[in-house]
Amino acid sequence: MHYHKADMTEAIGCAILKECFSQAGFHIVENYPLAEGVIQFSVDGYDPSAKVGYEFVTTEAGDRQEITPSLIAELEGKMKKGELYIFLIDEQEVASAAELSDAAKHFLEKVQQLRNQEQGR
């Protein structure tokens, strides 16, 4: 599939991400209601058992009201501790489907490395 930046809607972006995450072995639940302490929001795609997912931030889906800077700060705090990993993509940063797909694969490789390190400890 070939997408241009203007075509990259929430639905298309999420479809690409779900495909990448699923191929990596994750069981993605769409629009998962994440509730981790103060973190309360619907994640575009999330594997609750692996605690790995993605959030494609678009204006179209009203994400900019829901995903506030303080929520991101909380999320990043948890990610730094390795408690969960959510790939954060702003629609304005994506130029093409290939770029999004490549980035997702690299993200998943990083996650795999970190999880391996955690298991090794």
Add this chain to the structure above:
Amino acid sequence: MKPFLSGSGYVQEARALRNQYSETLSELDKLSQENKQTAAALTSRANESLTELVAAILPELSAAAIARAVQLTGYLPLQQNDPLVAMDKMRETLTASMANIEQDRRYRDRLLLRAPRIGMLTREIAELEEFHAPLAEIIEGAAHPRMERLLQVGYGTSSYDVPFWRMSYYQDWKAGDEILAKLPKFKTFAALREDYLAAQRDIGVYNNKLGQLRREVALGEAIEREYAEKQKQLSELPMTCLQRLRDQLCSYIRDLDLVAIGDRLAQDPSLEMLAKRYLGLQKQTEYLQQSSKHLLENSRAPVQQTIAQLDREIQKYSRPKNAGAKLPSERIAQLRLRNTKYQQQATRYQQSRHVIVEFDDYDHGCIDDDYLWWDLITESYRHRHGQYYGHMHGSYIDEVSDFRTRHPDHHFQRPDDWHDADDAAAASAGIGTDDSRDVLTSHDVS
């Protein structure tokens, strides 16, 4: 044709007639277009002959030549503001200006400063360009829409803190790789970053200095060009001044009735010959324009009106209710006759044009008020071809008509050297050598 036509019969006749009128209109348009080109060519030849005449009237720039030109033409302004004094003044100004430039170091030391390879400025620029080139290579190689951001976020350094779960992390990575691919001598972005920032800082200094040196060179070259231009003006000064006077004379003679100075020009046979040629070409242009006006242009409007009228009538009598109408056929006959006349006029124009344009027997002309060039032009054609076209009276030309009114008994006096040839040609053509103008030949003018 029957005296009356039915509605449908009238429509049939009117359609045929309309086609004939359309053909006439097309022919008129085509001839008008050709006439414009022919008239332009004649005007151009007249201008050339005027230039030659004026060059003969004022062959050089000297007091005697100017005085002679004034005497020949009566154009006094030629001597006002003494052109020779004015030329000397211009020469002094140019010479002084060139002397000033010669004193200017930028001109005087032009080789020392700007000679290829060895000039001081040339060498300095070459050296700076050598230093500038590797810096420019880095700046140009690192040109990327994300380069500024990479520098800002400290990409490639320990201060880079964009986490891997953000999309921008991967975009930074991709941009960094793309930039390094263009500059393979850098192994890491950190190394490139260091050289890039240094290049960005230093290239500004080089650019400023190079810009300054190049401006200095450009200014020096401009002074050289100015000097060369003045040198050229100085060397061409006599010719330029002479040309300026000739241009004035041209304007004067163009607006003048050449007949007014005909006697004076006739004093010099070579001048007289050139003047006759110029006058003859003027007459040819004038006759051609009047032929076009009277034989082509004046026919256009009535032909167009008739076409419009016929269109209306065709529409009207095509209606079923007019099928049984009885219409006089006389009108169709009248219109057909009129169209034939328009076509004949177009043919007359072509004949006139042919005779006018072919004429080049200027020597037999005369620069005189009471001389009709039309006669010479048409008689010259007869002399050459041994025959007339029909209807070459040219009465539609104002000058011809006036002349014939003033001289009802005038007969063109053929030049002596024409008689023998005319007699022989007339005998072979089977026509008399009198001035009868009723002989109509079918000479092809296409």
